[in-house]
Amino acid sequence: MIHTYKYRLFTNKRQRKALDIILCQQRILYNAALEQRKTVYEETGKGVSYTDQWAHFRDVRHANPDTFRLVNATSLQQLLRRVDKAYRAFFRRLKAGETPGYPRFKGRNRFHSMEFKHGDGVKLFQNERGQVRLRIQNVGDVKVKWHRDLPAKSKIKHLVIKRSLGNWYVTLMVEFDPPPFLPLTGExxxxxxxxxxxxxxxxxxxxxxxxxxxxSLKRLRVLNRKLARQKKGGTNWRKTAYQLARLHGKxxxxxxxxxxxxxxxxxxxxxxxxxxxxxxxxxxxxxxxxxxxxxxxxxxxxxxxxxxxxxxxxxxxxxxxxxxxxxxxxxxxxxxxxxxxxxxxxxxxxxxxxxxxxxxxxxxxxxxxxxxxxxxxxxxxxxxxxx
Ligand SMILES: [Zn+2]
Missing domain, CATH: 3.30.420 (Nucleotidyltransferase; domain 5)
Incomplete structure (x- = not known):
């Protein structure tokens, strides 16, 4: 069986910046891949396959060591698969007679996560003091708030690193044998x-x-009242709205x-x-x-x-x-x-x-x-x- 486990990452300033940059590069690549599909389709009436795109963007990545090269190769593959999936869904709905929107180009506020294969550019490990760290290529060793252990003999398949309201998280997709049934208590x-x-x-x-x-719930009420008193859309209102959104997440x-x-x-x-x-x-x-x-x-x-x-x-x-x-x-x-x-x-x-x-x-x-x-x-x- 497969379960997901989500953990908060505690990044320092430098790591945060590095992650922001990589996420930004991923977003640019995502949009470029979408653009390529669109252009080729408009010019030739033909589609572009995942394999074609990988061949192309692998070279693009290599040619730009300071920018796109920061993105892990396998992670780029996952990204192109995401584009492929969005495209297939689009055509499937078109075929079914629906009027789907063209797959979206992602703006800064619409692209939050990147996928990795565990052990390829990203690895979870324990340091010599027994603390759990996530080693991310081109970022470094990031602290993980390890609030839950994984099941025994589990294997991490892939993982998603995600930014949400200024915080970073990692979600692990974990495969493990179903645990034996618990002993009955008769209650x-x-x-x-x-x-x-x-x-x-x-x-x-x-x-x-x-x-x-x-x-936290008390603080939520306080912030809600504060927001209601502030001028809607103003600087202070925005600040409070952001605090509120973060608190909701927490x-x-x-x-x-x-x-x-x-x-x-x-x-x-x-x-x-x-x-x-x-x-x-x-x-x-x-x-x-x-x-x-x-x-x-x-x-x-x-x-x-x-x-x-x-x-x-x-x-x-x-x-x-x-x-x-x-x-x-x-x-x-x-x-x-x-x-x-x-x-x-x-x-x-x-x-x-x-x-x-x-x-x-x-x-x-x-x-x-x-x-x-x-x-x-x-x-x-x-x-x-x-x-
Ligand atoms: Zn009675």
Missing amino acids: AVGIDVGLKSLLTLSNGETVDNPRWLRV IANQRRDFWHKNTRQLVNQYDLICIENLTLGFMTANRHLALSAHDAALGEFRSLLAYKAEEAGKQVVPVPPQYTSQLCSECGTMVAKRLSVRVHKCDACGLELDRDVNAARNILTLGLSVCDRTLALAGVSQEAPHF
């Missing part, structure tokens, strides 16, 4: 996804944004990191994870829940949970969301309550419980019954795995 859990706590588990535990993420990274750790823990601990099956229709119909950033964050939680569970041989069971917050998780009586009522109080059996924990317990019960039914349909003895 199941129901999870309520909410606004008060991000997650509430059926055993009463809650998961909230960690402190460092809350700090929060997205922090959030992904947080969910990676969290979903990993859940999958390690539970064999069966029951969670409300929220469809898009439900979200939009329910205006109270339609908070875009919040939704996006929880969407990421769901997708990470699903793929981690699948890899570990664990199961995520989606359950219908209706009534999970209204039913009593103890006796099944309907206890209607508004969203603002935080405690579930059942007159029938006397249960008094946090609203979200009650919902999480209902989700668990529902999930288990769904599983029982599936097992019954499959003709499997119900005695087998018992939670």
Whole structure:
């Protein structure tokens, strides 16, 4: 299987400048390759193949040691393949009767990344002090913020070095054998996804944004207010808008990191994870829940949970969301309550419980019954795995 791993690069001033220059050369080459295809087509009605272009631009590269030669040869090949791909997509759509736009020439603000084959112009290594560095041809050894290890016995296939809002990142495409399934623990859990706590588990535990993420979110509010006060389009407004964009990027990274750790823990601990099956229709119909950033964050939680569970041989069971917050998780009586009522109080059996924990317990019960039914349909003895 292949996964991608993204890391922040910490560059010094000289390295930043070198990377900027190489990216710029790549962009010029990209546009030149596009230009060549266009001209040849207009003059002869014929296309140019990737091989033709490589033969041509290999010579161009060699003839310009101070500029294009800074671009690694294999990286140039990848670039020409990108042009080829853009062109093929263009013609495919043309053939299908659509009216696609001609592949774009890339301006300074539209070209951000370059591809490499690992070991060819770019190599990841550990220095004598055990720190991870990325050796980039014509740039030097760049510090890598190594926040996650790669899976055991993995092989880096290729990588993309990318500039985003003034920061540099490397994305590794890594191939590895699927890890063995995790040992079963015999535990199941129901999870309520909410606004008060991000997650509430059926055993009463809650998961909230960690402190460092809350700090960033607070700063986001401050900056948003600042932007609203400034004159739109002015120098200060632009400055704030840039800071905001950078902060958004940072929060997205922090959030992904947080969910990676969290979903990993859940999958390690539970064999069966029951969670409300929220469809898009439900979200939009329910205006109270339609908070875009919040939704996006929880969407990421769901997708990470699903793929981690699948890899570990664990199961995520989606359950219908209706009534999970209204039913009593103890006796099944309907206890209607508004969203603002935080405690579930059942007159029938006397249960008094946090609203979200009650919902999480209902989700668990529902999930288990769904599983029982599936097992019954499959003709499997119900005695087998018992939670
Ligand atoms: Zn009850």
